[in-house]
Amino acid sequence: MRRAFLAITGLAASTTALVVLKGSPGTSQAAQEPPAGTPVGSEAAGAPPSGTDAPAAAPTAAATSSPWPTRGATRSPAARPTSRAPAPRTTTARPPQQPTTTRRVTGPIVENEYGNVQVQIVLNGDRIVEALTLELPSGPGETERHSDDVRRAYNGTSGEVVRRQGADLDTVSGATETSDSYRRSLRAAIERA
Structure with missing residues (x-):
């Protein structure tokens, strides 16, 4: 105020x-300009024009x-x-932000009676943004189908690994051995990260 x-x-x-x-408003521009030969600034400071004895206007x-x-x-x-002087500004220093880097971390190959399982995770900073299987059991019949079920449940950018941000995953029905091997490889990859 x-x-x-x-x-x-x-x-x-x-x-x-x-x-x-x-x-x-009635004063002309010519009357305001100093006469020729007058030192610059003498009239502006209130000094009488040179050659006159007129007193300076108060x-x-x-x-x-x-x-x-x-x-x-x-x-x-x-x-x-x-x-009053303005109050000094105080600011809270923010820690320097490190650029987010995307990196891939691969877990070890884990063997089970149906084949090998190996998991890779993609991290952005400390956050898991994608999970991939580099190796899953394959073969005729139900083995291939169970591997596909595990892949659909855990992998990708919206799979259970990304949603839970860890290796605490639900077991895929009918694929207990493959699910356990997946979790062990995933835990090792998270520990490496």
Whole structure:
């Protein structure tokens, strides 16, 4: 509130001072310019034109009450506006952010009676964003079908590994050995990461 009052008061005083210093609307431009041969700045400071004995005009109250300095004007210490210094800004320093890097970590090959299982995870920072099987049991009949069930349940960007962000996975029905081997390879990959 105080700043707004000072700003409005200063604006009004500055405008008044500008009008007074520029002269009234009837004054011509030629009358405001110094005569040829007059040192620059002598009339602006209130000195009489050279060669005349006319006294300098006293500055008006509006010209001296402006809180902002004008060219060639001086203010007394009492005329200076009082304001409080702005409070220092405090900021909470953030730790520098490290660029996120995508990396792949591969678990070991885990053997079971149906074949080998090997898992690879893709990490973005510390977060698992994808899980892949590099090796699953394959063969005729149900072995291939159970491997496909494990792949669908655990792998991908929206599989159970990404949703749970760990190796605590539900066992795929009918594929207990393959599910256990998958979890062991996955745990080892997470530990390596």
